[in-house]
Amino acid sequence: MAPTTISDEALMLEFQGGSREAFEQLFARYRGPLYGYFRRRLNGDQRAEDLTQDTFLAVIRAVDRYEPRALFRTYLYSIGMNLLAAERRKQHRDSPPVTPAPEPATHGAPDAALWVRQALEKLDESEREILMLREYEQLSYAEIAELLKLPVNTVRSRLFRSRMALRGYLEPARKLHDAAGQSEAPEGVKLAGAEGEAI
């Protein structure tokens, strides 16, 4: 028999009823994905940590008002999205922009995914967001549609467009990366890598 997994919504309702264990389970499920969500969109891992924590605290504070009308996951990312938008507004107001943290966001070689990030940067903003929500947050089309307030068909067509565009961008970027890997990576590429650790 497979173990029965309690749904996020049921856990949230249990948490509403006062169960701390329920929240701990939700936290365990979503701390990594949520941190990844912020980290890939912001420079600096400290802000990503803070915003992850802020998101969970927002969930805690709004727990009494929570109604399971939508998936908890969509609910959580919608809070995250609002916090991210506020953070970006704040960064935009404060000039010069926040200096990026020296630690790279990638795992393994520092510029292992540099070419991927550079290719993503070339995409249209809304298409990029849809693609990232699908690929990294692994949301379904319907969830993305609900989160971004778009029709599902629009999500699907934009996702297709972005993947096709990315296919075109990635091929030369991959070749460049491979060439840089064979000989020593040029200085310019390394600098770009430090700046392009988040989109």
Next chain:
Amino acid sequence: MNKITHPIEPEELMAYLDGELPADRATATAAHLGECTECQSLISDLRGVSEALGSWKVVTPELQIPQAIAAARSESKPEPTRNGGTKALTWREILGVRWQNAEWIGVVAVVLLVVVGTVRFIGGNANNVFSQVQPSISETNSSANRDQMAVRASQEVRPPATSAEGKPPVNFGASQRDKSVVAREAVVNGPMIIRTAQLSLITKEFDQARTALEVALKRHRGYVGDLKIGGATGSGRTLNATLRVPADQLDATLSELKALGRVESESQSGQDVTSQYVDLQARLANARNTEQRLTDLLRNRTGKLSDVLEVEQEVDRVRGEIEQMEAERKNMSNQVSYATLNATITEDYKAQLQVVPPSTSTRLSNAAVEGYKSMVDGLVSVALFLLENGPSLLLWIAILFLPARLVWKKARRSFAQ
């Protein structure tokens, strides 16, 4: 790509890869992919993009659950923070012992699952293992195999975001998860073809042909679905029959029937319903699973009366669907196992020349009747004309009478002078 050579849109291919296609389209897409290298190449490209994106990994720091959560839960007002928003706590200060234990329990649970799954897999129950273990893997977000994206996406528990009434969604996501698994499990032995034949014969011996038809039908274990015999005087009789014979006996039956007369026309057709049948089986199995889960839910859980009623309504709805699909499945099976043969047998009628003319008295009486009829018809026609045009004629006469009279008088006077 065009619709003629590629019945599947490129976006649908992508949705197939993401596990976002409905079962029927997914079946059609899988079939098309098996034979289209261009679409296979597109799928490969899409996979390549996903794999490339997967290379951007983020290392999650040692995030710990806030100790202050219990306090925050009981607080009514948010604490002021350095950003003017909620207070950012350090992860270290909120480390809870319980979370460390939970991590260990999670690791042990995954190990147990893998062990149990392996044992059952060796025991030959591979499909069950996948259907049970896979969801738990996806739910813990530990699945990183991009090649299994489609399988993962379809198996992941994703209940509908919002019910139409805005009620709490009942977790029916498992039915979505099971659908693709069941669809793959649904095995049909060979293609399922609904065979239909049409045969039109002309025979001189109509009665013998009819008897021979019934005998042949009996011999091949068939039955008459519908049979009509008719024919006007002065023409041959016609037999129209819809016969049902076992599909494997159709050819033999046709051969026998063709010997009953001269074949005027013959046609055969076959409709492949394999994919529809597989899809139907999958939907049926899913509906049964859903019914079982709902029944278990009713039996094991307690809750508000409104929730219970809602679940009961859902059970009724699912049962209705099951019965409907069951009937559809039986009908389809019946159509496949019994071929339909539409037979038409026409009698080769020889018209007789009428040599005896009618008698004189009959001809006189007929002429009298015809004369009377034409007289009545004439009177009726006049009456109808007067009724239709009389009022307007009277009106014109009334209008033109005085001027005509004056003209007439003047003319007569001048003529007299």
